Amino acid sequence: MFNQSRRNLARWFTLSMGSILVLFAGVIYQIEVQDKREAIDRLLLDKTRIIAASVHYDVRQHQTAIDLTNVPLLGSGSHPLAEDLIYVRWYNVQGRLVRFFGVAPAYQLNTPPGYQTIQPTDPLLQHHRWLRQITLPVGGRTGTLGYLQVATPLTETHNQLQELQLALTLAVPIALGFIGLTGWLLSGIAMQPIRRSYQQLQRFTADASHELRSPLSAILTNAQVGLMLASAEAQFQPPLENIVESAKSMGALVNNLLLLARHPGKLAPESLKLLTLNPFLAEIVAQFMELAAVQGVQLSYEPPEQAVQIWADPDLLRQVIENLLSNACKYTSTGGSVRLRLIPHPGWAVVQVTDTGIGIPETDLPYIFDRFYRVDTARSLDSGGFGLGLAIVQQIVQAHRGQIHVTSVVGQGSTFQVELPLKLPVS
Numbered sequence: 001m002f003n004q005s006r007r008n009l010a011r012w013f014t015l016s017m018g019s020i021l022v023l024f025a026g027v028i029y030q031i032e033v034q035d036k037r038e039a040i041d042r043l044l045l046d047k048t049r050i051i052a053a054s055v056h057y058d059v060r061q062h063q064t065a066i067d068l069t070n071v072p073l074l075g076s077g078s079h080p081l082a083e084d085l086i087y088v089r090w091y092n093v094q095g096r097l098v099r100f101f102g103v104a105p106a107y108q109l110n111t112p113p114g115y116q117t118i119q120p121t122d123p124l125l126q127h128h129r130w131l132r133q134i135t136l137p138v139g140g141r142t143g144t145l146g147y148l149q150v151a152t153p154l155t156e157t158h159n160q161l162q163e164l165q166l167a168l169t170l171a172v173p174i175a176l177g178f179i180g181l182t183g184w185l186l187s188g189i190a191m192q193p194i195r196r197s198y199q200q201l202q203r204f205t206a207d208a209s210h211e212l213r214s215p216l217s218a219i220l221t222n223a224q225v226g227l228m229l230a231s232a233e234a235q236f237q238p239p240l241e242n243i244v245e246s247a248k249s250m251g252a253l254v255n256n257l258l259l260l261a262r263h264p265g266k267l268a269p270e271s272l273k274l275l276t277l278n279p280f281l282a283e284i285v286a287q288f289m290e291l292a293a294v295q296g297v298q299l300s301y302e303p304p305e306q307a308v309q310i311w312a313d314p315d316l317l318r319q320v321i322e323n324l325l326s327n328a329c330k331y332t333s334t335g336g337s338v339r340l341r342l343i344p345h346p347g348w349a350v351v352q353v354t355d356t357g358i359g360i361p362e363t364d365l366p367y368i369f370d371r372f373y374r375v376d377t378a379r380s381l382d383s384g385g386f387g388l389g390l391a392i393v394q395q396i397v398q399a400h401r402g403q404i405h406v407t408s409v410v411g412q413g414s415t416f417q418v419e420l421p422l423k424l425p426v427s
């Protein structure tokens with residue numbers, strides 16, 4: 001129970017902190033991408049503006065021209081202006097190509113003014129996976145003179161971003177591991193006071209139940225002696241019989257509480273024995289034959305042909321089967337049937353108790369394993385139950401690292417299925 005709560009706490013802590021971390025890493029990456037793009041765009045615009053300063057109107061040719069003689073050889077890296085420029089293209093105002101440096105461009109301008117990120121199709125540029133291109137309208141006194149198109153490679157930026165991505169991809173799982181470990185340690189610390197107070201409560205219940213047993217057995221013995229002594233006095237019989245019944249019922253309750261408090265989910269390794277379930281269950285069923293016959297219920301047992309062996313505490317396991325069979329007989333009316341089946345599964349032994357009794361409403365099913373929960377107080381009181389039987393069953397099954405499931409239809413009956421591991425249930 002505590003380990004499960006601790007695991008849940010640690011899981012939720014890791015999940016929430018992990019989500020924040022992943023979100024944070026994503027935001028950092030996006031900010032870096034944005035920063036780099038803005039820096040590249042600014043530099044590209046500055047360089048394009050410098051080049052645009054050499055655009056003039058050629059009176060002899062009656063068209064705009066660009067003087068690039070002062071612009072050093074592109075891509076040579078010998079001048080800061082030419083560094084990292086892949087091509088420069090000058091288009092006139094009609095969008096027709098006038099002059100260019102770099103690879104041969106389209107004759108007609110085919111991109112709108114502004115920035116574009118493009119994948120070059122020209123084989124000469126294919127070693128650059130991505131280019132950032134600007135198409136800048138250049139204006140003169142008479143209006144727009146033409147369009148200057150300049151491109152720079154994004155390879156360097158791409159590599160840097162990929163490195164950042166790789167660093168984040170490695171750092172996030174490592175950080176998640178640390179977060180998980182911290183969560184596990186923190187949840188352990190958080191669970192400590194709860195565990196302590198639960199243990200105190202268990203100890204108190206165990207001590208109180210233990211202390212109550214002696215006075216209860218004294219009451220029972222005295223009442224029984226009183227019954228014998230007063231056998232001739234008819235008026236004393238009913239109250240004395242009441243005392244005997246109440247003392248027996250309280251004794252059963254105290255024993256159940258003691259059982260719940262003493263086995264809070266752990267089994268002592270020395271109490272475990274290798275048990276062959278086939279004869280073990282047959283013996284319990286034989287004990288119940290008389291009770292079933294008195295109630296007019298047909299009780300049957302279906303063992304498999306092969307022997308099924310598990311490691312279990314025989315006394316506790318007996319309590320599980322007895323509680324389930326007792327409930328099945330109790331809540332099945334005359335003429336009905338109760339069937340116990342043992343089904344071997346790979347790694348598991350499955351024990352099924354099926355009855356054709358009154359069944360359990362669907363709304364009550366999630367709670368029937370809770371302590372002191374009774375489906376219908378009237379019918380449970382009739383049958384003298386305290387609502388502890390199934391809580392004990394579940395606790396014992398879980399202590400054996402097993403599971404219990406129930407299916408039921410009101411008016412048709414119920415099936416309780418216990419699944420127990422074949423291997424040693426202590427970890």
Ligand code: ADP
Pocket residue numbers: 327328331355357358359360368373374375376380384385386387388389390391414
């Ligand atoms: P109780 O001692 O009251 O029987 P349990 O913990 O054994 O307490 O069972 C809890 C409740 O589940 C019971 O009050 C009963 O209403 C219901 N219940 C348990 N087993 C059966 C069954 N086989 N058929 C119908 N109802 C059942």
